[in-house]
Amino acid sequence: MLLGFDVGGTNARALLIDPASRAILDRERAPSGGHGEDLLATLVALTDALTARHDFELTAVGCGVAGLAHRSGVIHYSPNLPDVIEYPLGTELESSLGTPVVVMNDASAGAWAEAQLGAGRGSDDFILATLGTGIGTGFVSGGQLVRGHSGFAGESGHMVVNTDGDEHHTGQRGPWELLASGSGLGRLGQHAAVNDRFPAGLDVAGSIDAITGFTVAAAAAQGDADASAIFSDFCGHVALGLANLVMILDPERIILGGGLTSIGEPLRAGVAARLTHHTLGADHRPPVDVVLAELGDDAGALGAALLAHRGVVEG
């Protein structure tokens, strides 16, 4: 059996996966947080909970983590797990579980899962962009997952798109995720409300600070013209960064994932409509398909487990 973990800032998830059918047999979840040793204990406890319900032999373990997860299994730095710094999660987990462990970036893991079982099937060149608190990206190029030298590829949310822009909590000015993530949609909504251009949102949320991306999306879905204008701007910000990635990597397809995809078709269509505008030479390029991810919250754990399995099978 395979075990896949996905470690986020709030929760750690575990999936038990059959390597032959690649079906998810069971799942567990627990709060994450704390130091590296706490995270290790959490993942071992999740494993124990699954072991108590099933009789299985573990052949490989994959772990997706938001942040700089080195190929060696060391989590160098994760903005979602501020107390986990330079922690050798891979080797510690291997010792605890007695199984080969692959630790990797969660968006790269998600891309690999979508490639095998989801919206990336049939494409050798695609980009997964997950829009949530920040933006994560994973790339498949020439049929292979792009991991980079250390395994840090895909930190595109930090790509600067406006050197004259506002300062982000990362200290950068105008990184892509500042306005193009789920939090970015909330920021755009708050900014509009401050300027009295989103009264409906302010009514619903109760205060400027309480306005989130979902406030905007819900109001837009109900036909509020202010919210529609904000959402349209937002789709432009998403498309600008994606167009940069299209010019850099030339994908056939873009897969939108992450919490914000609960908005569904309006998000997909809004981004797709603006992508061409931002892509230089679009008249001379085949159009890039924009689609929604298919695997939801399971993608990270699933992809990490499948990549770990491949490593074991191929040696």
Added chain:
Amino acid sequence: MLLGFDVGGTNARALLIDPASRAILDRERAPSGGHGEDLLATLVALTDALTARHDFELTAVGCGVAGLAHRSGVIHYSPNLPDVIEYPLGTELESSLGTPVVVMNDASAGAWAEAQLGAGRGSDDFILATLGTGIGTGFVSGGQLVRGHSGFAGESGHMVVNTDGDEHHTGQRGPWELLASGSGLGRLGQHAAVNDRFPAGLDVAGSIDAITGFTVAAAAAQGDADASAIFSDFCGHVALGLANLVMILDPERIILGGGLTSIGEPLRAGVAARLTHHTLGADHRPPVDVVLAELGDDAGALGAALLAHRGVVEG
């Protein structure tokens, strides 16, 4: 024997290459320009000139072109060759020469040459950035050339880094190459001269319009403080875009190529010094080596020929 072409806006170059030793045996050059048929005639004439001097059998032909060169051999669009649009150079050249032909982006071709014979040796994950009139990039990831779905990967010069920036001739606001190419260095010099912050450059060049990147580089090399300040800003612009690519692709090494590398070590060191500043989480990443390209003007033709040869050998 292999034949490698590199088609630029001014000249087309041809190299005759021994596939076993990968040595360059001879070379030819002719003005480029005109429509697709003119370009075909030029490349055939270059081949004839080499044939007249050598007795050889051609086994594969590679052709590097600045712009959107499709895997199918069609040049969709090239800003340097404005009259060559949607021209099937690959199939036409195959008919004329009776040999398999690979047509590809020149910077991708250059990256492949540097990977095999130049500054990319020993690295499975690197970026080549050529700084000239514009910026071209080529990527090797996991030991493989990143070509993209259509073969258009590497158009990173058009990556927008300042949505509030000045408009480029491409119509975009604030693309990377606007300030970070050789032309960009000239623009920065002109801008300084207009504001009376580069009198030495104005003296040497004779007029604002005559100030180029080389004016700035030469003055900086001679110790002019204004030029040094401009050059320092320039290195920051180069580093900003490279840092974006580092966060996206996580290379081990960055290779600087193109005409501007005649500046040499001051360029390499200036960019390297600023790269860390722009790379988020640099404290938690291994440092990225910044080195100069080794193959100069031969890289594009050489890389295209070597890739064509690989295609023939591997079927």
